Amino acid sequence: MANDLMNRHNDLMDFGAGRFFNRLAHSFFDDDFSDLTFNDTMRTDIKESDQAYTATIDLPGVDKKDLKIDYQNNILTVSAKNEQNTDERDENDQLVHRERRYGQFSRQYQLPNVDQDKITAKYNDGVLTITLPKSAEATKHQIEIQ
Structure with missing residues (x-):
């Protein structure tokens, strides 16, 4: 209950x-049909150091050519599409069953003070790793209390 x-x-x-x-x-x-909504996709870990942000995003089953990464106005946008076609055939090579699935999804992350010219990305075994180096002006400034 x-x-x-x-x-x-x-x-x-x-x-x-x-x-x-x-x-x-x-x-x-x-x-x-949970794959169509991609509820569990784009699981993300973001780590911050003094030098950079590192975003690690799980994108299982997504082809590298179907990924798009954009950084504008302190917003990192990762977009992907996933298309799957499966055919089952019998011993005479006759089509018995066909399934098609398609979906698009994107996610945005607010990451300020990034040096846009030095952003790098790698995609390996369904894991996208994006390194966003911080700009020189992103250094911490301690404010003295009077």
């Missing part, structure tokens, strides 16, 4: 067979 109360699709006034079929439909679409 506690899980029912936490379920965002739950309608407390929905009883009987209608509730069963509604929950079945929500479960079917939530589980089978």
